[in-house]
Amino acid sequence: MPAQLPHFVIAGAPKAGTTALHAALTTHPQLYLSGVKEPKYYLTDGGPPPRHRQRGPGDAHSAQEWIWRRPEYLRLFDAAPEGTVRGESTPFYLYDRDAHARLVADVPDIKVIVVVRDPVDRAYSNWAHLRADGLEPEADFAAALRAEEQRIEDGWAPFWHYRGLGRYGEQLRDLYRHVPRNSVLLLRYRQLVDTPRETLDRVSDFLGVATGLAHAVAPENVKPFVADTIRYRMLSRAVRVGAALGASVPPQVWRQACRPLVAALHAGRTRRPPLPVEVRRAALAPLLPDIALLEELTGESFADWKGDTGRGDFRSRQAGRTPTTDR
Numbered sequence: 001m002p003a004q005l006p007h008f009v010i011a012g013a014p015k016a017g018t019t020a021l022h023a024a025l026t027t028h029p030q031l032y033l034s035g036v037k038e039p040k041y042y043l044t045d046g047g048p049p050p051r052h053r054q055r056g057p058g059d060a061h062s063a064q065e066w067i068w069r070r071p072e073y074l075r076l077f078d079a080a081p082e083g084t085v086r087g088e089s090t091p092f093y094l095y096d097r098d099a100h101a102r103l104v105a106d107v108p109d110i111k112v113i114v115v116v117r118d119p120v121d122r123a124y125s126n127w128a129h130l131r132a133d134g135l136e137p138e139a140d141f142a143a144a145l146r147a148e149e150q151r152i153e154d155g156w157a158p159f160w161h162y163r164g165l166g167r168y169g170e171q172l173r174d175l176y177r178h179v180p181r182n183s184v185l186l187l188r189y190r191q192l193v194d195t196p197r198e199t200l201d202r203v204s205d206f207l208g209v210a211t212g213l214a215h216a217v218a219p220e221n222v223k224p225f226v227a228d229t230i231r232y233r234m235l236s237r238a239v240r241v242g243a244a245l246g247a248s249v250p251p252q253v254w255r256q257a258c259r260p261l262v263a264a265l266h267a268g269r270t271r272r273p274p275l276p277v278e279v280r281r282a283a284l285a286p287l288l289p290d291i292a293l294l295e296e297l298t299g300e301s302f303a304d305w306k307g308d309t310g311r312g313d314f315r316s317r318q319a320g321r322t323p324t325t326d327r
Contacts, residue, residue, distance in 0.1 A: 012094030119166025
């Protein structure tokens with residue numbers, strides 16, 4: 001039996017609804033998605049994850065979970081029923097330019113699904129995600145943004161690239177150099193949340209399977225917002241120390257060991273404060289040229305991203321509530 005590779009990938013962006021989309025597509029009987037949601041196979045060149053990108057808190061453990069051996073990657077699709085359309089989701093493929101070339105070299109007719117979200121909302125959600133897990137040492141989002149370039153230079157993994165991950169214009173431009181535009185489906189996070197049925201039909205049509213069969217499922221990748229208290233600082237420091245001390249042990253061992261600490265952190269959940277206007281403006285200003293590039297590439301307007309208030313969690317906004325969690 002010939003080796004089976006994916007027909008499509010969900011390539012990004014992180015914290016833009018890719019987990020919910022992956023879960024929804026698994027409900028379609030004509031699709032088969034890998035049981036491992038983020039194998040990260042095409043982020044590597046056939047060897048283990050580069051150590052120079054494992055310098056942030058918890059990065060070394062995450063790197064151990066990458067599936068970089070080809071036989072192991074191919075086994076992800078062994079159970080796909082004959083005739084199904086196979087796919088996987090690694091939301092860093094869009095950001096990693098080498099992954100673009102590797103994807104096409106391995107699967108010349110690959111189809112790519114891209115989900116974009118207001119880049120400041122995405123970055124804020126990304127920061128809150130890592131704060132909730134006790135890994136982000138900066139209690140101030142603006143300070144974390146200021147630290148980004150130094151962190152990149154120091155080798156922190158891409159999930160710490162808060163602003164960089166939201167430069168969709170540059171990423172899409174570079175993806176189009178490898179993948180034809182008609183093989184790329186661009187979605188917006190708010191479409192997944194506001195009109196899930198219609199959006200899933202668009203995805204199904206793009207993948208060449210029947211519409212009306214996939215359905216949305218409850219989100220699994222939701223993190224609480226945790227306030228910066230003395231208790232939080234003590235617990236999060238313990239998480240980061242544990243991550244550093246246990247970097248050489250299997251990741252499942254470390255995750256099991258720190259689970260009580262993370263649960264204690266999440267017990268301190270609170271209402272997420274709105275992002276101050278001046279912080280949003282400072283975060284957004286360097287991204288405006290990239291948004292303009294995205295508009296030029298797509299012929300669509302992203303004017304709603306340029307205002308002083310982000311869209312946040314659209315479902316909560318529709319219900320008239322301030323969101324307490326963020327995807």
